Amino acid sequence: MPTIKDEVKEIWSLGDYRSRGQFFPPVSADLIRLTRLQACESVLDIACGYGNTAITARIKGAKVTGIDITPKLLALAKEEERVAGISGIDWKEGDAEDLPFEDESFDVVLSTFGHIFAPNQEVAGREMTRVLKKGGRLGFTSWPPELVVGRLSKVVSKYNPLPASETFSPYDWGIPDKIKQLLPYVRDIFFERETIHVPILSPNHYWQDTITKAGFMIQVIEALKDGNNESRIKSFKKDYINILEQFVSNNMLRMGYLLTVAKK
Numbered sequence: 001m002p003t004i005k006d007e008v009k010e011i012w013s014l015g016d017y018r019s020r021g022q023f024f025p026p027v028s029a030d031l032i033r034l035t036r037l038q039a040c041e042s043v044l045d046i047a048c049g050y051g052n053t054a055i056t057a058r059i060k061g062a063k064v065t066g067i068d069i070t071p072k073l074l075a076l077a078k079e080e081e082r083v084a085g086i087s088g089i090d091w092k093e094g095d096a097e098d099l100p101f102e103d104e105s106f107d108v109v110l111s112t113f114g115h116i117f118a119p120n121q122e123v124a125g126r127e128m129t130r131v132l133k134k135g136g137r138l139g140f141t142s143w144p145p146e147l148v149v150g151r152l153s154k155v156v157s158k159y160n161p162l163p164a165s166e167t168f169s170p171y172d173w174g175i176p177d178k179i180k181q182l183l184p185y186v187r188d189i190f191f192e193r194e195t196i197h198v199p200i201l202s203p204n205h206y207w208q209d210t211i212t213k214a215g216f217m218i219q220v221i222e223a224l225k226d227g228n229n230e231s232r233i234k235s236f237k238k239d240y241i242n243i244l245e246q247f248v249s250n251n252m253l254r255m256g257y258l259l260t261v262a263k264k
Contacts, residue, residue: 047114051077144174
């Protein structure tokens, strides 16, 4: 019987996240700016994905470790590091709920839309703060449930025919009051809202890109096709695009997100 973690690995092994994440580098820069990262500090990037934040921190001169549960993404991160013309990042396969590091190992702990997908949110929050040095800084980004990514997720959940194994919402990490509950061991919590502007020719183009390049959407569409639910796919697309249209202007999709920074 596959576990939730096995399902997570499978989802993130599908699709084309280099393409999907090409507009995220400014997010990494914002995160590093707000945490006031200094050269030679030790940094952990949790659920590092294809390495955008880890690489940005390394370019700043930090000593960086990137950890992710998905080997395919780590392989991509190593390639991105090579393309960037840098070296020295320690890439590790591992779980955000069970970080393989001693207490107080890092000056700065970061996550860019990564740790929010750990099923046990309380454990993930404890692990993030456990490996952070006293006086160190924690910084991460998340998706507020009321903005486009959170609202699109509700549409996906409505049409998803796959067995529901998740008993958590990644979008809890996009609610400031919930974040304070999940991080009881930090102080001086600061929130800032920013927006990614994604160029799109039309909402239909974004839909097509998503169902062919985002792992979870690939799974959902394939499951609907296997069930001969063509009419349901049409309804899914209609509802999905209806949400998109509310956040598109001048061929730009506004993807609002939340930055959180705190001290231990």
